[in-house]
Amino acid sequence: MNKTIEDAKLFDYDKFLIIILPIISLLLFIFVNEEIALLFGLVISSILVYELIIYNERFIYGFNGLRILSFPSLLLFSYTIFISIPSIFVITKTTNEIENMYFFSILSFYILFPIGLLTSKYLWDINIDKISKMYYMKIKKSEYDHIFYKLLIHLLILCFALLFLYLIRIKKIPLLEMIKNPKSYAYMWALREEAFKLLEVNIIEKYLYSWNRDLFYPLGIVGSLFLCILYKENKYKVLFIIFLVTGLINNAITTAKAPVAQIFLSLISFYFLKEGKIKFKYIVLGLLLIFAFPIVIYYFTTNPLLRNTETILNALFYRVFLAPADVLYQYYKIFPSMHEFLLGRSTKLFSWLFEDGTFNIANYVAKIWWRMPFTTGFANAIYLGSAWADFGLVGVIFFTLLLGFLTNLFQQKLLEASNYKKNVIYVMLVSGLVMNFTFSFISANYTVLIVSKGLFLCFIFVLLLIDFQKYYKAKIKI
Structure with a gap:
């Protein structure tokens, strides 16, 4: 007998958040500094908007999707923990007028990303009923x-x-x-x-x-x-x-x-x-x-x-939880006030159109931020950094929509290739790529994730698996 989410009465994380987040917001306004409470309230409101947009698909796009480590859920979780919430502490320590656009761009993710997901789902649908059955599956053998x-x-x-x-x-x-x-x-x-x-x-x-x-x-x-x-x-x-x-x-x-x-x-x-x-x-x-x-x-x-425990742990804590949002802020601080928008030069996708070629944006930001003009280091930021540096708010909107669109496409093709089962295809690719949709995601742009990290190779591999299975099944019937 196939179970459903409702049959087993699994704890629904997304429903819980819809109920508890307004209460948390109210408590913050009562007990916490007014500025911090307001910023947290805006983040909480944005998350609630996201939850309402994807409510019917929350088992694959919401926090519930973490049960099968779905790509949209991993991105949502990582973005919230390592970008949205830390950005509050970044803003409270700055006085630059660009902070409003920085924060607005971050919050816009919770509207634009789900729109991209749902638009893509209209073209490449994901079967939510089959997803709910995956919650209870054990890893399975397959003929492949x-x-x-x-x-x-x-x-x-x-x-x-x-x-x-x-x-x-x-x-x-x-x-x-x-x-x-x-x-x-x-x-x-x-x-x-x-x-x-x-x-x-x-x-x-x-x-x-x-x-x-x-x-x-x-x-x-x-x-x-x-x-x-x-x-x-x-x-x-x-x-x-x-x-x-x-x-x-x-x-x-x-x-x-x-x-x-x-x-x-x-x-x-x-x-x-x-x-x-x-x-x-x-x-x-x-x-x-x-x-x-x-x-x-x-x-x-x-x-x-x-070299002492406190220094090392503080450095690690900053690097993991605060640096991604802090680095992103530097991009907003530098462009366009210190350097004009790059109009696509930060990525090889567009830089070939320019005579000067690719602009090494991560190194450029590092030189200014660290005040080390000869450093070879990189200040790597989430995709929002290069999107803003290239095209401003238009880039932020376009690339966030595109992120949702491509994420759903990849997730749907992987589910199709694995036939909605926890077989070697699904488990190997999801487990092997978790880093790309978590820690790498919060510190890399599109080019790095798709090309340098090899996501395009995985996508091609998944498409080949789908075609191979069709050929394999047709051959068996003959």
Whole structure:
């Protein structure tokens, strides 16, 4: 018997928020500073508008969709936690007149994003009844598992080849240098820049290294784990162990903090999809695993005189919870008051139309914000930053609508490819891409997410899977 949401009386997060958020807003006006209460009230009102717009589709677009880690729900959750709420604290510390447009742009997400989702849903519909059944599903075997095993073998060979080629290209391995010279914090920072961002290779090769780190290994790890758990055969166990060990090495060697965290986030996401919930002890363990490597890197890249628990934890807290909104504010502060709008030059999608080519906006903002004119560092911001810097409010409106449109399209095609089941297709792609729809989303523009992070490759892969299944079923009938 197939259950529905109503049959099981599952807790409805979106209904709860519609009831509780007005109460929270009222309490804030009573007990909190008037300015902060007003700003929180505007955020809460915007979330309520979002909930009302998507109410009938809340099981895929609302906070309820987190039960199956739907892409729209992941974006909504990440945006609210890491952009909307922190923006309140950014505004209270500034006096620049642009803060109103900054805050308005952030709140407009809650109207424009769902409009984009629903417009796309009109063309590529998602079956909400089937979604509700996925809430209770266990991970499932499928007739394509043996094919995915072969695909994973080929993916592992590709990962090995790219890792080997990368090791040949770099002069020194940052991770080993960090172990040998733990006090050379400035040297470590420069070496990390040279090992990836400033690596002197052609653009295709750099993309391949990026995909290997941010896409191929995470997908390979969770895909092999899926087969390992369902079939319990030694060949799957060996495949998973090799993927995991070499993936951790590959993602750690540059000492970049996010790639290692991504692997553990993908594993936790896999566990959540498998169990349908996470016990508190596993939440704590998961957080420790996700943040362990970043804490170690913060320690070794910090001045030895400042290496204490409070400094490192404060830096980590700021980087995760406050920096995304703070960086975005700098884009609004700089454009157009310090530099005219770029009219598309910040992205390779349009920069080829200009004689000067691509404008390195993240580096430009970093130079002004950090007051370091020769820095090679990047002040990476959510897509709103480049949208504003390119086209102002028009860019914010267009790219937010487009975000909703494309997100629904990708989600619908993935559900079609997986036949609304928690099979290897759905679990591998969702678990492997969680980072892209959470932490990467809040600190990257369209070009980075779609090209550098490899989302377009995943979309093409999903389309090929749909066509393959049609061919496979037609062949069986013959």
